[in-house]
Amino acid sequence: MAVKYVPYYPEPLEGQAILDNFSRTRRTLKYRDANRAIERVKRGMPLYETLKVETVGENKNDNLIIRGECLSACAYLKDRGVKVDLVYIDPPFASGADYAKKIYIRRNPELAEAIAKAEAELNDEELQNFEEKMYGDIWDKERYLNWMYENLCAIKSVMSETASIYVHLDWHIGHYVKILMDEIFGEDNFRNEIIWHYANKIPDKRKPLFTNCSDFILLYNKSNDQIFNIQYKQIKPHKRAKETKINGVKQSVRDENGNVLYEEFDQSMLDNVWNIPSLAGSSKEKHEIDYVTQKPEALLERIIKASSNEGMIVADFFGGSGVTAAVATKLGRKFIHCDIGINSVQTARDRLIANGAAFDILEIKDGVTFYRNPIQTMEKLKTLITGLKNEDSLDKFWEGAIEDPKKGVSPVYIPNLLDSSTRLLDLVLMNRIIKEAMPDLPEDTKRVIVYYIDIIDLKEIEDFIRDNNDTLIEIELRDLKEILDEIVVEDYAEYTFGEASDELVSGWRVKIDKIISDRVLRRIDEYNQKSIDNDKATIKISQNGLELIELVALDCVSNEGAWHSDAEIKIDKLGYMIKNGVKTKDFWNGSIYSEKKPLRLKIRNICGDESVYKLGD
Ligand SMILES: C[S@@+](CC[C@H](N)C(=O)[O-])C[C@H]1O[C@@H](n2cnc3c(N)ncnc32)[C@H](O)[C@@H]1O
Structure with a gap:
């Protein structure tokens, strides 16, 4: 139940989105159910109870990962008086697709070394995996536009006066959203339509059409007083005659002997057509992060550099893989990453830890995020x-x-x-x-x-x-x-823990002996049933089930409240360990070590469900 409703009714704007609607007091884009959205906007954004579930590092910049809906995240920020300086969103496109995540069975520690050799040559497709739905992008237009209208109004209500918003869409629904944005932000505050052209898309010869290999990004400002840092692109060096103006007339600059002087250029101002390859499966970025609709860092780098300065807050309310937050961190900005799915929150979290970021993770109790997504x-x-x-x-x-x-x-x-x-x-x-x-x-x-x-x-x-x-x-x-x-049922785990006196390592050791995850096993059973029906290979899970673990972590600070990882091992899809965010070429041996006495153990299974176990009394 919402704690209260936070007002965000848009103020009337000057200008015109559609001729004859000067005052903007009425909706310009009329469609079935449009008035229902207005009623909800009039009521306000629902503010829900919010729980801090994890702290990573010393979060001096107040960086946030928020698990919840865009609307509830905006209510939280508005209620706290937080204003953001730049927004990039890449919401569902109404593409008619369901997006799924590939879930990889990890190597069982007991067998890791033996099978590593045999599997060394396998590519990702040949590893044992199954799929799980993450989010659906199937809408009717009216429902989508109502939903988007509310989200955009909510986002506007937390933007600072100098803020910009970049909305990433494509041909499916983008042109309708342009009209919504004219209505919400004002046509006068429209700045650019950026075409993101990814020429690396492989044309499909079965479709006798021009291959769609572009998305577009609409740039609006909240006001006239925007931040914009001109960006340049590298070009082939070339010489051009130096010019000057004399009495308002352009003239070439010459030396004392009358020779025309030249200057060399290797940069030109960036225009609105951006040629950046999309992330193919083979690219390093995609291989490491592996989020289905993941966008390239190069795209966000341009946006963040152009429309924010160091120390400013960059927000992405449909954050997915955490690309915006990751690039913001690299460029010295603060970030707010919001997403409805547990997979996004975990992917972004792990990515940001690897980038050395400090942040808090909040969970909004909005009734939508009870389970994975x-x-x-x-x-x-x-x-x-x-x-x-x-x-x-x-x-x-x-x-x-x-x-x-x-x-x-x-x-x-x-x-x-x-x-x-x-x-x-x-x-x-x-x-x-x-x-x-x-x-x-x-x-x-x-x-x-x-x-x-x-x-x-x-x-x-x-x-x-x-x-x-x-x-x-x-x-x-x-x-x-x-x-x-x-719905929330913990996984069952057997483990032993004690001082690691007999090891080469000093400190404490927790050894995981067994895990049983009904939630994952049920998925695997469904997959196996389909495989049997289609005469395909099935997935077999060992007695101790350790290949169902994606991450283990220890908290040595407290055995309740927000989680704090003092030691953490993530097992990547090839079975290699990422220790406290640092990649290694070692396989996991089933144990995790900490310097101080651990008070809690966290185990994340390969589908993203996390269970926490108290150690000792
Ligand atoms: C196209 S993806 C974003 C991809 C992201 N730009 C990246 O590069 O990784 C859209 C994301 O929106 C999330 N999402 C869908 N509905 C949402 C909502 N109402 N509030 C917040 N996030 C939502 C989905 O879980 C998904 O991760």
Whole structure:
């Protein structure tokens, strides 16, 4: 439940996005449901409880990784009075695709050396892996634009007066978003459309069309008072006659003998067409980070250098692999990385640790980020509602139905966690359920079940139902959060720990003997079942399951509260250890060492679920 709503209603702008709308007090882009977004914007951004889950290093710059939705992150920042100086966002493009992460089974420490040799020549594709959905990018245009409108208004409300915003999109929806941005930021504050051209894309001969190998990035400023540092690109050196103006007329500069003087150029001002290769699987950047929609650092370098100065705050509210935060750190800027998915937060975290950054990780309790990501939470939820079955005869508004002898078939509504606008059960949604969804139900329906995440005033909704539901169908309200709490189940681990007196290393040693992760094993079972059906090789997991571990860490400071890693080992997909952010060419031996006595052990499995175990009393 939101703690409160933070105002962010846009101020009317001067200028014109569409002729005849001078005052900007009305929406310029009209489409179905556009007014619903306005109602939500009028209500304010929902502010949720926020928990600090980790601190990395001495975070003097107040750098942040926020796990949560863009809207909730902006509410948090606005409530705290934080203003950002530069925003880059690369939101879902409405591309019609589902994005998945490849999950690699690691080497089992007991077998590592033996299989290392045999596998040394394997490429990534040949390693044992399976896929897991990370986020979906399938929208209808209206829903996308409403969602984007709210996000852009929220972002604007936390931008400083001199801030710039770069919005990265492509042909799918970008032109509609340009109109939204004219409306929100003002056409007069539009600065550039940057074309990112990646010529390394391989054309598909089966498609008789021009190959799409560009995205575009829209640049707007909050006001006229923007920061912009001219950027240059390297060009082939060439000579040009030196020129000067005499009485307003251009003339060549000559020496005392009348010879024209030349100057050499090897740089020219950067224009709006940027030729930067996209990250092919073979590139070092992609190979190391491996995030599905990862953008090149070179792209962000130009943006951050042009529109911010050292010490300023650079924010990315759809941060993905953490590219913006990583480049901001390298260029001496502060960062805010926000993303809804656990995979993004972990990828960015590990990348930033390797870059030597200090930061805090916050988790927003917004009801969407209960599990790895909203797609997986939705899938899981459906399995957790006892008796819920698909019911093809019902409209797709209903998630399915529950059947019992007394009430018969009860249609069930579940808010769509992929669409934050459905999270709040308010009078508008209740009205829609009563007036639009219930009239189409079969005549013998006795009850409908409506799950909710947020509700501002339960009594108000119940009164509304009493006054407006003139059918005989009972409406039962249920709190979805009670089920969501059940979703998080820790992995089981067996380990031993003690002083590492018998080792070459001094200090403490924790040895992991076994891990059982139902969450990962269930995924592998699903994969194996499909493989058997398709006559493909299956994945076998050893008795001790250590190949399911991606990261182990020790906290020697406290056994509760925000996590602090004093020692950390990440196992990369080839099985090599990354120790405290530093790559090695060694395989993991199943143990982790610390100088001080460890108080907590953290194990992250290959799907990204983290479990924490207290060591000792
Ligand atoms: C195209 S990717 C960003 C890639 C990133 N620029 C990079 O280079 O790695 C979009 C990201 O938006 C995240 N996302 C989707 N909906 C979101 C929301 N409502 N709030 C915050 N993040 C969201 C997804 O999890 C995904 O990581």
